[in-house]
Amino acid sequence: MLKKTTLAVIGLAASGFAFAGTMGPVCTPGNVTVPCxxxxxxxxxQALYLQTIYGGAKERAAINQFNHVENDWNWGFRAEGSYHYNTGSDISVNWTHYSSDTGQAGFIGLIPVAPFISPFTQANQNRLDQINVVAGQHVDVGLVKKMRFYGGMQYANIQTEVTNYYPSAFIPPLAQRSPISLFDNSDFKGFGPVLGIDYSYNVTPAFSVTANGATSILYGTSRYDAGYVAENVALVLSSTYNAKKIVVPAFEAKLGLNYAYTMPQGVMNFEGGYQVINYFHALKTQPLQNPLQPILSTDYGLYGPYFGFKYLGNA
Structure with a gap:
């Protein structure tokens, strides 16, 4: 009897130990594959509807308040083309162009002659041209997730031109009155590597959620040129110039939707979403446009919606 009881206890303990050590269902990760x-x-x-934003240093003295210039929304575009080869590899070129003109009034600032403080109106122009040449690799992560990793080179040309128009003031060197204007210009041209990733999640076979992130590091020249001019005789009353080689980090992010319409000879993709672009410390400025202030670095950014189409066909 004792032997039977002992064997029963040992058997129960062994079965309990075996149960405690058993693993649950084993999860199998999704396959990562490349296209045929x-x-x-x-x-x-793509049509871009964007607004420019500068860093905090690019301020203007407004009547009764400190304020920065609110640039108008305006249209730009992004054109792109790619050649796909082998198992998901591609070479891609894209060009992003944007420009905007803004006119505003209600500001007050400094001038180099009496009364030294004067109201003014302002014309503000800015422009961006960005060109990327990259090589990419497409991978499928499971059945609904697709990713494209890419890297290459980027060129960027950023220009801002600001002109303040002041009422007529007495100019001692001319012994007469003349309207005064201030030119306040900065630009950056740079070239460097860019890395990024495109991601899409298929909600249905035709409809997907898309995202993109890219970063670049550009080496180039940032210039600043500012001065006061007596308009009647084009006399430069004072001027400041600065040029410097700098390294500019930049990033771009997008979030959108894509609809793929299959055609007999290819696929037409309709896409739209929201994007942000920012170049850190790319431009130069003097706070409040004061020639006695130090020259500081400031960001240049763009943000807004985009929409467009892309056709994919057989070579």
Missing amino acids: AANLWDLGI
């Missing part, structure tokens, strides 16, 4: 070998091409165009 194919030769394809695509062409696309």
Whole structure:
């Protein structure tokens, strides 16, 4: 009897130990694959509706308050083309262009002659041209997630031109009165590596959520040129110039939706979303446009919606 009881206890303990050590269902990760070998091409165009924003140093003295210039929303575009080869590899070129003109009034600032403080109106122009040449690799993560990793080179040309128009003032060197204007210009041209990733999640076979993130490091020249001019005789009353080689980090982010319409000879993709672009410390400025202030670095950024289409066809 004792032997039977002992064997029963040992058997129960062994079965309990075996149960405690048993693992649950084993999760199998999704497969990461590349597309089958194919030769394809695509062409696309996007309309951009963006607004420019500068860093905090680029301020203006407004009547009764300190304020920065609110640039107008304006249209730009992004054109792109790619050649796809092998198993998901591609070479891609894209060009982003944006420009905006803004006119504002209600500001007050300094002038180099009496009365030294004067109201003014302002014309503000800015422009961005960005060109990327990159190589990419497409991968499928499971059935609904797709990713594209890419890297290459980026060129950026940023220009801002600001002109203040002041009422007529007495100019001692001329012994007469003349309207005064202030030119306040800064630009950056740089070139460097860019890395990024495109991501899409298929909600249905035709409809997907898309995201993009990219970063670049550009080396180039940032210039600043400012001065006061007596308009009647184009006499420069004072001027400041600065040029410096700098390294500018930049980033770009997008979040959007894509609809793919399959056609007999290819696929037409309709896409739209929201994007942000920022170049850190790319431009130069003097706070409140005061020639006695030090020259500081300031950011240049763009943000707003985009929409467009891209056609993918067989080579």
